[in-house]
Amino acid sequence: MRRQREREQRFNTILRAAETLFADKGYHQTSMEQIADLAEVSVGTVYFYFKNKEDLLLKLMEEIGFHLRKMVGSAFREADASLDGIRDAGMVFFKEFCIKNPERLSIFFREATGQSARLEEQRKKQFGKLTDDLVDALERVSARRKIQYPSPISAELMAVSIMGIYERVACHFMLWQDRSDEILTIAEDAVAFTIGGVTNLMTLGKAKQPDDG
Amino acid sequence: MRRQREREQRFNTILRAAETLFADKGYHQTSMEQIADLAEVSVGTVYFYFKNKEDLLLKLMEEIGFHLRKMVGSAFREADASLDGIRDAGMVFFKEFCIKNPERLSIFFREATGQSARLEEQRKKQFGKLTDDLVDALERVSARRKIQYPSPISAELMAVSIMGIYERVACHFMLWQDRSDEILTIAEDAVAFTIGGVTNLMTLGKAKQPDDG
Amino acid sequence: MRRQREREQRFNTILRAAETLFADKGYHQTSMEQIADLAEVSVGTVYFYFKNKEDLLLKLMEEIGFHLRKMVGSAFREADASLDGIRDAGMVFFKEFCIKNPERLSIFFREATGQSARLEEQRKKQFGKLTDDLVDALERVSARRKIQYPSPISAELMAVSIMGIYERVACHFMLWQDRSDEILTIAEDAVAFTIGGVTNLMTLGKAKQPDDG
Amino acid sequence: MRRQREREQRFNTILRAAETLFADKGYHQTSMEQIADLAEVSVGTVYFYFKNKEDLLLKLMEEIGFHLRKMVGSAFREADASLDGIRDAGMVFFKEFCIKNPERLSIFFREATGQSARLEEQRKKQFGKLTDDLVDALERVSARRKIQYPSPISAELMAVSIMGIYERVACHFMLWQDRSDEILTIAEDAVAFTIGGVTNLMTLGKAKQPDDG
DNA sequence: GATGAATGAGGCTTCATTCAT
DNA sequence: CATGAATGAAGCCTCATTCAT
Numbered sequence: 001m002r003r004q005r006e007r008e009q010r011f012n013t014i015l016r017a018a019e020t021l022f023a024d025k026g027y028h029q030t031s032m033e034q035i036a037d038l039a040e041v042s043v044g045t046v047y048f049y050f051k052n053k054e055d056l057l058l059k060l061m062e063e064i065g066f067h068l069r070k071m072v073g074s075a076f077r078e079a080d081a082s083l084d085g086i087r088d089a090g091m092v093f094f095k096e097f098c099i100k101n102p103e104r105l106s107i108f109f110r111e112a113t114g115q116s117a118r119l120e121e122q123r124k125k126q127f128g129k130l131t132d133d134l135v136d137a138l139e140r141v142s143a144r145r146k147i148q149y150p151s152p153i154s155a156e157l158m159a160v161s162i163m164g165i166y167e168r169v170a171c172h173f174m175l176w177q178d179r180s181d182e183i184l185t186i187a188e189d190a191v192a193f194t195i196g197g198v199t200n201l202m203t204l205g206k207a208k209q210p211d212d213g
Numbered sequence: 214m215r216r217q218r219e220r221e222q223r224f225n226t227i228l229r230a231a232e233t234l235f236a237d238k239g240y241h242q243t244s245m246e247q248i249a250d251l252a253e254v255s256v257g258t259v260y261f262y263f264k265n266k267e268d269l270l271l272k273l274m275e276e277i278g279f280h281l282r283k284m285v286g287s288a289f290r291e292a293d294a295s296l297d298g299i300r301d302a303g304m305v306f307f308k309e310f311c312i313k314n315p316e317r318l319s320i321f322f323r324e325a326t327g328q329s330a331r332l333e334e335q336r337k338k339q340f341g342k343l344t345d346d347l348v349d350a351l352e353r354v355s356a357r358r359k360i361q362y363p364s365p366i367s368a369e370l371m372a373v374s375i376m377g378i379y380e381r382v383a384c385h386f387m388l389w390q391d392r393s394d395e396i397l398t399i400a401e402d403a404v405a406f407t408i409g410g411v412t413n414l415m416t417l418g419k420a421k422q423p424d425d426g
Numbered sequence: 427m428r429r430q431r432e433r434e435q436r437f438n439t440i441l442r443a444a445e446t447l448f449a450d451k452g453y454h455q456t457s458m459e460q461i462a463d464l465a466e467v468s469v470g471t472v473y474f475y476f477k478n479k480e481d482l483l484l485k486l487m488e489e490i491g492f493h494l495r496k497m498v499g500s501a502f503r504e505a506d507a508s509l510d511g512i513r514d515a516g517m518v519f520f521k522e523f524c525i526k527n528p529e530r531l532s533i534f535f536r537e538a539t540g541q542s543a544r545l546e547e548q549r550k551k552q553f554g555k556l557t558d559d560l561v562d563a564l565e566r567v568s569a570r571r572k573i574q575y576p577s578p579i580s581a582e583l584m585a586v587s588i589m590g591i592y593e594r595v596a597c598h599f600m601l602w603q604d605r606s607d608e609i610l611t612i613a614e615d616a617v618a619f620t621i622g623g624v625t626n627l628m629t630l631g632k633a634k635q636p637d638d639g
Numbered sequence: 640m641r642r643q644r645e646r647e648q649r650f651n652t653i654l655r656a657a658e659t660l661f662a663d664k665g666y667h668q669t670s671m672e673q674i675a676d677l678a679e680v681s682v683g684t685v686y687f688y689f690k691n692k693e694d695l696l697l698k699l700m701e702e703i704g705f706h707l708r709k710m711v712g713s714a715f716r717e718a719d720a721s722l723d724g725i726r727d728a729g730m731v732f733f734k735e736f737c738i739k740n741p742e743r744l745s746i747f748f749r750e751a752t753g754q755s756a757r758l759e760e761q762r763k764k765q766f767g768k769l770t771d772d773l774v775d776a777l778e779r780v781s782a783r784r785k786i787q788y789p790s791p792i793s794a795e796l797m798a799v800s801i802m803g804i805y806e807r808v809a810c811h812f813m814l815w816q817d818r819s820d821e822i823l824t825i826a827e828d829a830v831a832f833t834i835g836g837v838t839n840l841m842t843l844g845k846a847k848q849p850d851d852g
Numbered sequence: 853g854a855t856g857a858a859t860g861a862g863g864c865t866t867c868a869t870t871c872a873t
Numbered sequence: 874c875a876t877g878a879a880t881g882a883a884g885c886c887t888c889a890t891t892c893a894t
Contacts, residue, residue, distance in 0.1 A: 007853095026327065026328070026329070026330075027327060028241065028327075028328065029329075031887085031888060031889080032888075032889060032890085033888080036856095041854080041855090042854060042855045042856055043855080043856065043857095043889090043890085044853090044854060044855050044856065044892085045853080045854055045855075047889095047890070047891080048853070048854075052889070052890075053888095053889065110326055110327050110333075111327045112327065113323055113326035113327045114239065114240060114323050114324045114325065114326045114327045114328060115239070115241065115327060116239070116241075116242070117239075120323075124389050127385075131385075149402075150401075150405070151401070151402055153395060153399065153402065154402050157382065157399060157402040157403060158402075158406055160382050160386075161377075161378040161381065161382060161403060161406050164377035164378045164379070164380055164381025164382060165378060166377070167377055167380070167381060168373050168374065168377025168380060169370065169373050169374060169377060172340075173373075176337050182366060185364045185366055186366065186370060188363075189363065189364055189366065189367050189370045189371075189414065190370060190374060192363070192413055192414055192417055193370070193371055193374050193411070193413065193414060194410065196409045196410040196411070196413020196414065197405075197406035197407065197409040197410040197413075198406070198409070199409055199413065200406065200408060200409020200410075200412065200413075201402065201406055201409065203409075204405055216873090216878090220878080223878090223879095244862080244863060244864085245863075245864065245865085254879080254880090255879065255881055256864090256865085256880085256881070257865095257866085257867085257878095257879065257880050257882095258879055258880075260864095260865070260866080261877095261878065261879070265864075265865075266864070266865095433874095452753065452754070452756075453753060454667065454753075454754065455755075458867075458868060458869085459867080459868095462877095467875080467876090468875060468876045468877055469868090469869085469876080469878095470869095470870085470871085470874090470875060470876050470877065471874080471876075473868095473869070473870080474874070474875075478868070478869075479867095479868065479869090536752055536753050536759075537753045539749055539752035540665065540666060540667075540749050540750045540751065540752045540753045540754060541665070541753060542665070542668070543665075546749075550815050553811075575828075576827070576831070577824045577827070577828055579821060579825070579828065580828050583808065583825060583828045583829060583832070584828075584832060586807050586808050586811045586812075587803075587804040587807065587808060587829060587832050589807050590800075590803035590804045590805070590806055590807025590808060591800040591803045591804060592803070593806070593807060594799050594800065594802050594803025594806060595796065595799050595800060595803060598766075598770075598799045599799075602763050612792065615789065615790055615793050615797075615840065616796060616800060618789070618836075618839055618840055618843055619796070619797060619800050619836035619839065619840055620836065621839060622835045622836040622837070622838055622839020622840060622842075623831075623832035623833065623835040623836040624832070624835070625835055625839065626831055626832065626834060626835020626838065626839075627828065627831055627832055629835075630831055642856090642857085642894090645857090646857080649857090649858095670885085671884075671885065671886080672884085672885095680858080680859090681858065681859045681860055682859085682860070682885090682886085683857095683858065683859050683861095683886095683887085683888085684857080684859070686885095686887080687857065687858070687859095691885075691886075692884095692886095
């Protein structure tokens, strides 16, 4: 069992090294040797724990996706079916996740993009899970309020839109510029924008309902 | 003169070949030889017109950025200072640009990401211009309505958010899935979401104003 | 005939451009395009006047070799059969040629070395002519003084040695360091060294003569 | 340990292959693939041991420079402060070094010339060390004999001249022509020339001394 | 399990030379 | 004669991956 623990530690050390380097210099600009060097293991060892270079990024995406869902997704689930879940999730994302894990932002939203087809698949999958969480939350809200969104894909569209807001706002204010000191304002405005969007679609939907009934 | 024209045509043929291949198989998965082959010129000719491979993508980004501004940006400028500009721009983006130029979406939002530092700089620049157009439009609206947004960065944040919505919605429904047949609904819902977000921030701003006065 | 003159001028302009660039950045680091640019003609024109890139260096070597022989070689010929010819030649080489034509030194002694086989042949030929001049001068001296050098190849060896001294001293003090201000001392010492060498071989030869008679 | 030894052997095999090819066909005419082939390793392996092609020549120059100093330089040091050191060194250079290592002559005096700037730097450095050895020897002679050379740079100039003689005589009789069978005569004449030159400058210096006192 | 030397395919880029206009 | 766009062979180098020790 000590073996087991050591193995997991190694696995982690290597993944952390990859994370740092991918975020710092970019996926393509990082070589397996550099990862091995930073993790203080040999190249062969990296290949013992990970199938190949792509696998490292795949695993990182999984990990970050899971991390995001845990933080952001749980805000939805814990919240009752009001819009508070949306609000809380946004706050957690900007004020917690972005501030504490800028390198994860970089990997999840930037480095994993424009690479191989399998990576794109993984991105799709991870984004999909987060989107699904959001769709669930949004549908619970509409169910509770007994309203219908204007179109059958409204919930999905809103979820995707919210993801887009998170992504671009984070990239813009955290990666391209470093304005983490303004994060409170950013978070509040962004969340307000989000809430406004959802509310508007709910209003439009309600207006539509008589047609349906 | 004919020389000049032929030169420009050649330049274009090569750029079109690069566009097609980058969008299709990805930037890294495309070799200079493949581009030369598709353009029906020799490798040397590609290098006569473009400094290197990166330069091809740089030039494409510029072109697409310009194209986007022309289509989307002009919607803002032509509109009076109401939210109609925002609405029109969204409609143009989804119903015109996305439908007609999926490969440009792919390049602008996907392939140019996660590559070299200079490319990231270019992305920043092109996104910046589009964002600036949006900020202008949003500030004209607030000026006309004599209101103030809740925070000094609200306009910028909204602009960035809207860009995020465009980006992700386009990637989700056009690139990851092909749901171009639902584009009308998508466009309407997305624009409604956008308008809702802006409206909400205007409302919050207005509410704040008495404090300021 | 104006045609003729213009042609020669073009030929010269191009050769001067090549000379400058070869001396400055080196033969391999200079491209035909750069030569054409500096000469303010098109690449095609360079190829009209010179067979290829190597030809440019070949012609330059010839020109410089001729120049050297004219300056240095004539000192031998004009001098009577004393060692004054050797002395004068050295003085002319260091005080005139080196000072006024550092770029020719660079090409003749450096850039033309370590390139193609044909270039090496040309070097050999040009060095050969200069060596022959020297051999002639040295043999005239021995004939006049009715002495014999210690070995049948002594004259050749001295000629080669003197060339070696010229070459390395020039490279050392003009190209590697810039000590042209000390050129007077350099020239005098170098010539004295040369004269000493020749004198010594004459002495040794004389001593040997009784054995031969 | 065996690993270590094998590594060094590999390093050497590759360097020997480069040496042979550079001397034979020239630096620019040799490709990395050819070197790898001759060394019976893959191209990648060459790059594992050497940074790049230039590095191979750089390392060779260092090695040859060291070799030359060991053989020629030690003759100076071992000799007492008479001119015998100069004589012995010359003999060793022509009769040992040139005969046994013609390919090293080719590389040191020919191939490393007229290439990149860094290579020229290395040439300067290696020549500098040899020159310094000679300067030392010459100054010890003058100190012992209590004489002064005619000028403050006489020692340096003589050292450079002697290097020039070695270089050109070796190139002329070993590389351009193959007259290794006459090496004894060549060596004796060349050394006599050298000794004559040094002696002459000593005489001139002595003659000057009364003026100085 | 760990190591790290070895591999070699594949990519980017340069540039001397040609030739239609 | 002059031009300069086009060619394409050839070279350097990288780096993900493997495997014997």
